[in-house]
Every structure is written in structure tokens, then in C-alpha cells.
Amino acid sequence: MSPPTGARLWLVRHARPLVAPGTCYGALDVPADAAATRVAAQRLADALPPKAQVFHSTLQRCELLAHDLQALRPDLTSNPDARLREMDFGHWEGRTWEHIGKTAIDAWTAAFATHAPGGGESLSAMLARVSLALRATQPQPAKQAAQDVVWITHAGVARCVAWLQAHGDGVWPRPEQWPAAAPAWGEWEIRNLDRFSS
Numbered sequence: 001m002s003p004p005t006g007a008r009l010w011l012v013r014h015a016r017p018l019v020a021p022g023t024c025y026g027a028l029d030v031p032a033d034a035a036a037t038r039v040a041a042q043r044l045a046d047a048l049p050p051k052a053q054v055f056h057s058t059l060q061r062c063e064l065l066a067h068d069l070q071a072l073r074p075d076l077t078s079n080p081d082a083r084l085r086e087m088d089f090g091h092w093e094g095r096t097w098e099h100i101g102k103t104a105i106d107a108w109t110a111a112f113a114t115h116a117p118g119g120g121e122s123l124s125a126m127l128a129r130v131s132l133a134l135r136a137t138q139p140q141p142a143k144q145a146a147q148d149v150v151w152i153t154h155a156g157v158a159r160c161v162a163w164l165q166a167h168g169d170g171v172w173p174r175p176e177q178w179p180a181a182a183p184a185w186g187e188w189e190i191r192n193l194d195r196f197s198s
Contacts, residue, residue, distance in 0.1 A: 040186030041068035090120030113172030155182035
């Protein structure tokens, strides 16, 4: 990816969640490691430019990072946005992937974009809400200087942005096409805001 120019979107992932390995958690409102969150907030506070517009997922692992960032950078006010939440896995939430079982997971991957895992949210529905949030961040025509936008969010949302910027709306991925890369816990990636294909 070439270095972003103009208005930029910072996709910041929350710090490591306090949840047992192998657990399905998307919309499950688990906390994040507080010490790791403080470290991530300090690094982010040092990196962000003035006047960035900050938004965060309403799940507490993102809210904690947003609050720690604002304590360090009172010039930046973070606004909650439910569109930046992780996928809702319905009744799978809080269960181990092993307990959910191969049959249920295979049913999801067979209809990867349209099946709602655990009766929660389908990937196509998640892509639609992330698309709405992404459209709301688009730079305004040359009326003002471009401002960076910061999303404190989740790996799934970062993957949705990658897919939407590459393919636009209404193109549903197969499992083998879905982006694997996402920021590590407490890390971020920066994308051009004007690269959204509509």
C-alpha cells in the first residue's frame, strides 16, 4: 500500500481483550487489558495529528482506549459510534469455537456473506453498516482542509474497510477472498479516505 495522502483514516484496534483463548467474542462486551490499553493510548497520543476526528466502538474494550487517549490528548474528543462494533455472533458469543462445532462453522462458510453465525449478524449486514460509517467520513469538497479520522475499533471492522475500499458495496466475498490482515492489538493502520470505491 502506498503512503496515504490527503485525508487519512486511522484504523486503531483495541488492546488485548481479557477473554480465554479459543472463545468466540465479537459483540460480547469483554474488557481489555488496562495496562496494555494505557501503552497503546500513549503511542497513539504521540502519533495523532491535531484536529483529528475520533470515533470509537461502543464496546468497552474500545471505550477504554478512547478514554485513555482523551486523558492524554484533551484536544481530541472521541464520539461513540455503534457502526464500529465487531460482528455479532449471536448465541455463539462466549462459547469456545470447539464447542460451537465444525458443522455450524461449515454452514456459515458455505454462505459466508449471507449466513448469520449463531443467529447474530451476517457479514453482508456488517459490511453495510461499516460502509455507512465510511461514507460519513468522506472528505468534503475543498471547503476545508482535510482532517484525519480515527476509528478505535476491531479487527473485523478493519477487514471490512479493506474489502470495501478494494471492491465497493454489493460485492460479497467468499471465505478465501476475505482479508486476513488486520492491526494487532493496540496497533493501527492508516488508509486514504478517498480510496473508497462506491
